[in-house]
Amino acid sequence: MNFQKSCWLSLALLFFIAACTSEPAPPPPKPKAPAKTVKVPRFESDSAFVKIEKQLSFGPRVPNTAAHDQCREWLVSQFEGFGAEVIEQKFTAKAYTGVNLKGTNVIAQYKPNHKKRIILAAHWDSRHISDADSNEANKKKGVPAADDGASGVAVLLEIARNLQSTPIDMGIDLILFDAEDYGDSENDNPKSWCLGSQHWSTNLHKKGYSAKYGILLDMVGAKNARFTKEEVSRFYAPEVVEKVWRLAKNMGFSNYFVDEESRGITDDHLFVNQLAKIPMIDIINRSTETSSGFGHYWHTQEDNIDVIDKRTLRAVGQVLLASIYNESIGKF
Numbered sequence: 001m002n003f004q005k006s007c008w009l010s011l012a013l014l015f016f017i018a019a020c021t022s023e024p025a026p027p028p029p030k031p032k033a034p035a036k037t038v039k040v041p042r043f044e045s046d047s048a049f050v051k052i053e054k055q056l057s058f059g060p061r062v063p064n065t066a067a068h069d070q071c072r073e074w075l076v077s078q079f080e081g082f083g084a085e086v087i088e089q090k091f092t093a094k095a096y097t098g099v100n101l102k103g104t105n106v107i108a109q110y111k112p113n114h115k116k117r118i119i120l121a122a123h124w125d126s127r128h129i130s131d132a133d134s135n136e137a138n139k140k141k142g143v144p145a146a147d148d149g150a151s152g153v154a155v156l157l158e159i160a161r162n163l164q165s166t167p168i169d170m171g172i173d174l175i176l177f178d179a180e181d182y183g184d185s186e187n188d189n190p191k192s193w194c195l196g197s198q199h200w201s202t203n204l205h206k207k208g209y210s211a212k213y214g215i216l217l218d219m220v221g222a223k224n225a226r227f228t229k230e231e232v233s234r235f236y237a238p239e240v241v242e243k244v245w246r247l248a249k250n251m252g253f254s255n256y257f258v259d260e261e262s263r264g265i266t267d268d269h270l271f272v273n274q275l276a277k278i279p280m281i282d283i284i285n286r287s288t289e290t291s292s293g294f295g296h297y298w299h300t301q302e303d304n305i306d307v308i309d310k311r312t313l314r315a316v317g318q319v320l321l322a323s324i325y326n327e328s329i330g331k332f
């Protein structure tokens, strides 16, 4: 082999080695992160039902009454027993009648420092008068409010119990608004309703507080309830409406979460949307029983335990649990 030949050979060898070494070894295949999953607990409607009975045992929870005080104390102790950090947001508000109402929004926080937060809300007060009752003697009585108050609260207390036993990687605020139902039914006066949510929306319980969205429950326990896609919810939080109703359908609950649009309602979510600017939907029973658009028992003495159906509580509670447990792993 002459000099030139061996020169070419060693050059070729050099190139070969360089080609071998300069090419970085392909990284070892990363083990794929297992797909995030979450086990949604079962919603216990028997337990929710008992929590409605307990609220009714105090009598109508009308602001400025002993029943209202006693129920508030019980609600706070329930949430604390379920491991929540509870804030009692006190306020006074002038009712349309001129009376000063002493109110308390009860806020049960889970993981209060978590950045990603969802609000679940309901009102815990009872209406001061049964003005839709056909019996004249009943009209001045406070409403027992099994459905219009206690049902939403009971579902949220059950959610609290589940958040303690099966924690999630997300912040949850369960907000019980006060003085929702002390409104003026004789005049078109939206601001006479929802005094607690109006107060909270302009005085958030923490400075800089925010949440991704909220879900309000109002009248979620009656037999054959029909939850329609309400207009205020669709306007301010259309994607939340669609997600909840789609989830409910996939879970087999489209008999309750019906695919139907309904007109807007003055409810706590209106003020949260407009004043706090947090998107919030309302899951509310739009019955076809009466011209009011609510059940036959609405704002009457008939709104008692007899109107409650555990199957409705189960549908709402299970859809809500699925919503938040899936949201916590980004799958909602």
Ligand code: AHN
Pocket: 148, 181, 193, 218, 265, 266, 267
């Ligand atoms: C009005 O009828 C104006 N608002 C209904 C809100 C409500 C009352 N929800 C429960 N009770």
Ligand code: ZN
Pocket: 127, 148, 181, 299
């Ligand atoms: Zn009401």
